[in-house]
Amino acid sequence: DQQVKQNSPSLSVQEGRISILNCDYTNSMFDYFLWYKKYPAEGPTFLISISSIKDKNEDGRFTVFLNKSAKHLSLHIVPSQPGDSAVYFCAASGRTALIFGKGTTLSVSS
Amino acid sequence: DVKVTQSSRYLVKRTGEKVFLECVQDMDHENMFWYRQDPGLGLRLIYFSYDVKMKEKGDIPEGYSVSREKKERFSLILESASTNQTSMYLCASSLNRGHYGYTFGSGTRLTVV
Numbered sequence: 001d002q003q004v005k006q007n008s009p010s011l012s013v014q015e016g017r018i019s020i021l022n023c024d025y026t027n028s029m030f031d032y033f034l035w036y037k038k039y040p041a042e043g044p045t046f047l048i049s050i051s052s053i054k055d056k057n058e059d060g061r062f063t064v065f066l067n068k069s070a071k072h073l074s075l076h077i078v079p080s081q082p083g084d085s086a087v088y089f090c091a092a093s094g095r096t097a098l099i100f101g102k103g104t105t106l107s108v109s110s
Numbered sequence: 111d112v113k114v115t116q117s118s119r120y121l122v123k124r125t126g127e128k129v130f131l132e133c134v135q136d137m138d139h140e141n142m143f144w145y146r147q148d149p150g151l152g153l154r155l156i157y158f159s160y161d162v163k164m165k166e167k168g169d170i171p172e173g174y175s176v177s178r179e180k181k182e183r184f185s186l187i188l189e190s191a192s193t194n195q196t197s198m199y200l201c202a203s204s205l206n207r208g209h210y211g212y213t214f215g216s217g218t219r220l221t222v223v
Contacts, residue, residue, distance in 0.1 A: 009150070032210050043114070043200055043214030044153070089153060093210050096166065097143055102152035 003027050004092050006101035015110045019077040023090030023101055026071065032093040035064060035075050037086045038103070044089060048075070080108045113137070116201050116215035123222050129188040131218050133201030139213075140206045142184035144168075144176065147198040147217070159184055191222045 005024045013019045023033075031052045036044035050057040050064045050073065057064050063076045077084055085108045090101040117132040135142065141160055145153040145168075155168030157176040165176050173195060177185045184203075188195055198219050202212040 006152075034210060036212075036214075041119075041217070041219075043202075043216045044212075045214070046211055049210065091210075097155050097158050097168065098210060098212060099155075100145075100153040102150060 001026070002101075003030075003094070004090055004099050004101040006088075006090055006104050008104050009102070010105045010107070012107045012109065013080045015082055015108055016079045019075075019080045019084065019106055019108065021075040021077075021088050021090075021104050021106065023073045023075075024071055025073075025092050027092070027094075028068075028071065030092040030094070033064070033066060033073050034091045034093075034098065035062075036089045036091060036100075038089065039086050047088075077106075080106075082108050082110050084108050114201055114203055114213050114215040116199075116218050118218050119216065121218060121220045123188075123191050123220065125192060125222055127188075127191045127222075129191050129220065129222075131186040131188075131199055131201075131220070133184045133186070133215055134182050135184075135203040135213070136182065137203070137205075137213075138181065139203040140181070141204040142178065143202040143204075143212065144174075144184070144186045145200045145202065146170070147200055153200065156186065188220075191220075193222050196220060196222045 034049040035047040038044040066073045087103045091098040143158040144156040159178045175187045201215040
């Protein structure tokens with residue numbers, strides 16, 4: 001059973017607009033959440049994270065929001081740029097290792 | 111910066127071959143992981159290791175084994191390669207338990223024919 005879900009396989013956004021990527025989880029014991037970005041033929045790179053004791057974390061154009069009661073987190077990218085086009089993975093800290101969602105492919109058009 | 115190096119970017123192997131995927135990290139990290147990435151399935155954990163000579167099964171260990179003889183090196187072994195093991199394999203390392211800042215290698219695209 002999937003513990004970390006990214007229900008939107010893809011998202012298309014125009015340059016300069018906001019991109020919102022969503023992630024849901026089922027395990028209330030997760031204490032840390034991360035977003036990774038992956039370009040084709042490269043390994044994922046860490047983007048931003050949030051502890052379960054917080055509800056928001058911001059780093060430049062990237063903001064992650066956590067709603068614990070809904071078991072939902074989202075990544076906001078403002079403004080979106082063509083270089084942001086990549087696959088974004090949501091991850092949660094499991095008992096032994098990170099558990100990843102299936103990913104959302106973001107396409108930012110100029 | 112931590113560097114995680116995977117020995118091959120692309121590999122083509124025949125069904126039934128024994129395949130070794132090598133991963134080396136240069137920052138004395140305790141934890142190392144092997145994931146595979148498949149379209150529509152995301153990253154799935156195969157095996158991980160918290161210390162030298164220590165290994166733990168992940169979510170999909172069947173058909174794989176691992177070796178960690180030295181702290182910096184974590185090898186993934188496909189005992190008898192099959193076509194359903196065609197995938198992108200990603201190695202990662204992290205500082206210690208509870209540290210979730212994984213650093214990934216560039217990946218090995220394995221094709222089994």
